Amino acid sequence: MNWIFDHVGDIVYWTGQHLWLSLLPVAIGLVISIPLGWVANRWRVARAILVPVAGILYTIPSLVLLVMLPALLGTQILNPINVVIALTIYTVALLVRVVADSLAAVPPPVIAAANAMGYRPVRRFLGVELPLAIPVLVAGLRVATVSNISLVSVGGLLGVKQLGYAFPDGYGVERYSEIIAGLVLIILLALLFDRIWLLVGRLLTPWTRAGVAK
Numbered sequence: 566m567n568w569i570f571d572h573v574g575d576i577v578y579w580t581g582q583h584l585w586l587s588l589l590p591v592a593i594g595l596v597i598s599i600p601l602g603w604v605a606n607r608w609r610v611a612r613a614i615l616v617p618v619a620g621i622l623y624t625i626p627s628l629v630l631l632v633m634l635p636a637l638l639g640t641q642i643l644n645p646i647n648v649v650i651a652l653t654i655y656t657v658a659l660l661v662r663v664v665a666d667s668l669a670a671v672p673p674p675v676i677a678a679a680n681a682m683g684y685r686p687v688r689r690f691l692g693v694e695l696p697l698a699i700p701v702l703v704a705g706l707r708v709a710t711v712s713n714i715s716l717v718s719v720g721g722l723l724g725v726k727q728l729g730y731a732f733p734d735g736y737g738v739e740r741y742s743e744i745i746a747g748l749v750l751i752i753l754l755a756l757l758f759d760r761i762w763l764l765v766g767r768l769l770t771p772w773t774r775a776g777v778a779k
Contacts, residue, residue, distance in 0.1 A: 569746050576728075580750060583727040586648050586720070587713040587754075591706065593649075594656025601657070602664020603690060616662050623658035627651065627719045648720040655716065656709045663705030667698035696769075703766035707759050714755045718747070728754075 569576070605612040634640070634647045671694050679693045695702075718729025731747030734740075 567742075569742055572743075576746060576750070579726060579728045579730060579747075580754075582645070582725075583714070583717055583729070583751070583754065586645060586717045586725075586727055587652070587710065588758075590649055590652035590656050590713055591710050593653045594660055594709065595706065597653075597657050598660035598664050599695075601661045603668060605661060605665040606668040612665060616665065619658040619661040622654055625654075627655070627716050628722065630654070631720060631723060643724050645720070645725055647723075648717060648725055652713045652716060656713065659709050659712070660702075660705050663702060664698070667701035667705075668694055670701060671697045699769050700766060703762055703769070707762040710758045710762060711755045714751060714758065718751060 601615055605615045630651045631647055632642075634650055635642045635644070638647070638650070640647055675693060675697065676689065679689045684693065717727055718732065720727060721729030721732055721734075724730070728747045728751050731743045735743035735747070
């Protein structure tokens with residue numbers, strides 16, 4: 566326990582690094598996935614290409630991808646950008662199908678009504694389809710965020726400083742308090758952001774609670 570009290574500054578720094586390395590790929594991945602998912606939902610041929618490719622990308626082991634990226638990008642292996650890119654790839658691979666499926670689940674009568682009211686495709690997507698797809702989309706974001714918070718720790722094996730760095734560093738000198746601190750904080754972050762996304766989903770879909778209040 567003495568190690569924890571003596572290294573509070575390191576723990577805070579690692580936690581901050583862990584957060585931005587986890588959450589930035591979610592934000593970037595969401596921005597990329599929404600148009601790709603829209604295309605996959607709109608055209609059958611695009612779906613037949615995008616969804617399987619996304620599935621293949623998601624099966625690449627994280628450590629393998631993190632080792633490959635520096636060679637492909639010409640970056641240093643300790644560069645955190647490798648982790649961001651790897652997790653962005655995983656996020657996009659996960660969310661493309663989620664976006665496509667959530668848009669496909671929008672009832673056809675709703676789309677027909679929007680068309681009858683004069684909505685053009687872009688306005689209909691932003692004003693009707695995307696809001697109705699939010700519950701499924703948020704569920705996918707919860708999975709992606711929790712997965713990223715876990716996968717970031719793999720970067721610690723390559724020397725990238727974040728909470729996962731506590732595992733190889735602690736095992737190397739049999740300092741188990743460091744390992745436990747990293748493990749507990751990663752679990753707490755995953756639980757925290759899972760609840761945050763759940764709350765965001767509820768705030769963005771007030772109509773789902775319309776019949777609940779008495």
